[in-house]
Amino acid sequence: MxxxxxxxxxxxxxxxxxxxxxxxxxxxxxxxxxxxxxxxxxxxxxxxxxxxxxxxxxxxVHTLKPVERIETKDSVKYIFRTEDGSIIETVLIFERDHLTLCLSSQVGCAVGCKFCATAKDGLFRNLTTAEIVDQYLWVQKDAPSRIRNVVFMGMGEPLANYEAVRKAVEIMVNPWGIGLSKRRVSISTSGLISQLKRMAQDPLLRELNLAVSVNAPYQYLRELLMPISKTNNLKELMQTLADHPYPPDRRIMLEYVLIKDINDSEAHARAFAQLIVPYRNKFKVNLIPYNPDPSIAFERPSMERVYAFQEVLRSHHISTFIRLSKGVDVFGACGQLRSKRLELVVK
Ligand code: SF4
Structure with missing residues (x-):
């Protein structure tokens, strides 16, 4: 069937x-x-x-089987089982006036970011288009109102599963499908340069919101935190993003996970600002204080340090926001989708 x-x-x-x-x-x-x-x-x-x-x-209609639903005051985490027995997670986030759905695009992830629990077991497989869309269908059935925003920020690197994600987006943004606004769909990537170049040529994907995990102002530090940087050089990444064909009123979101004593000093902030200043009008910055995970030794910095980092960027006239991840209390925030609870379910 x-x-x-x-x-x-x-x-x-x-x-x-x-x-x-x-x-x-x-x-x-x-x-x-x-x-x-x-x-x-x-x-x-x-x-x-x-x-x-x-x-x-x-x-x-469905391919996924809902396994568990964990609700907190500002999010619901859904755990699904695929037909081959893999477990994936999807998080619905209650924003002030709308709902945002955080979708997974792969079972596991091959990118290997050192601050990410999903990375620990590597990549098991890509999700199919039907498995991506079905996360939306199940959650929307359960949600209190229409989901307005969709972000590919769950398990996996969406641009490493380009074709399946592309067709899922096609279903999500067309009037014959779910009919979401293209401006309400975001791709969050670790910065695969060749796929970003492909996306820039793709009339369907190039208009979506783009968020890119940068996390370090220096090549050596980014390689330590994100080994994928060895083949996706930081300066080349910034140039690729600066060349992305956005209209002048749109900006790419640069994501920066702040980790205590690793990348959170004012010197790091100044170096990060230097990377951005040549293309200041192309970017905005999201600072994400690290969400502690029992299986990773990194710690969250104090809020004073987070504000100080923000202040340095702002002093360079860079739009900078602080995102305190919702869903952290169900271990559903970005980079934490392989949770302790999930391991229990799998066993
Ligand atoms: S942060 Fe994202 S890209 Fe990096 S390993 Fe985790 S899931 Fe993959």
């Missing part, structure tokens, strides 16, 4: 034709699935009854 979210509209219209259906039935079915959140074909009342039965024999 096939999973609907494996296909974009065009592909599904062909599939439906092969089944002997009029192609426009694909538009109707996707309307039920992506905008009315129905997963039972029998409830799709504008489809003839015999076609509904055939559809339920040929297709299903």
């Amino acid at each position: 096939e999973i609907l979210a494996s296909y974009n509209l065009q592909e599904l219209r062909v599939k439906f034709q092969e089944l002997g259906f009029e192609p426009y039935r694909a538009n109707q079915v996707l309307g039920w699935v992506y905008r009315k959140f129905k997963d039972n074909f029998q409830e799709m009342t504008d489809i003839p009854k015999e076609q509904r039965t055939l559809l339920s024999q040929a297709f299903r």
Whole structure:
């Protein structure tokens, strides 16, 4: 049996034709699935009854199995099991006036950032488009209102799973699909230069919000924290980002996880500012005080140090924000998606 979210509209219209259906039935079915959140074909009342039965024999809506739901005051973490038994996590974050969904794009991650719990077991596999979209469908069914923002900031490096993520985005931003605004979908990457260049040429992905993990102002330090920097040089990364074809009113978010006594001094802040100043109008900065994880020796800096770091950047006229990760109390904040609790579930 096939999973609907494996296909974009065009592909599904062909599939439906092969089944002997009029192609426009694909538009109707996707309307039920992506905008009315129905997963039972029998409830799709504008489809003839015999076609509904055939559809339920040929297709299903979900591929993931919800395993656990952990709610706190500002987030809900969902744990799903894939058909091959892998465990993935998705976090719904309650912002002041909207909901943001943090999606996973891989089982594990090959990038190996030293501050990240997900990195510990390496990459198991890429998620399929259907598995990415199904995270959205399950959570939206459970959410108190429509999810407004989607961020690829969960498990995995989304640009290392380019094709599957691209098709999931296609389903999310098209009016025949979920219909989110492109400006409400963010790709958060560790900075894979070749994939960023590919994204810059891609009319679908280049308009999405882009957040890039920088985390260090020096090449040697970034290599220590993010071994991927050995092949994705910091200066070349900054130039690639500066060349990204954004309109003048858009800025790329540079993410900087502040780790006590590692990258959080005012000297680090000054060096980071020097990297940004030549392209000041292309970037804004998010400072993320490190979320402690019992399996990693790094510590969170004091808030005084965080504010001092911010002040240095601001004194160079760089827009700088501090993000205190929501979801940290369920170990769902970025870089912590392989939690102790998750290990218990897997066992
Ligand atoms: S921080 Fe992101 S890119 Fe780095 S290892 Fe963790 S999941 Fe992968």
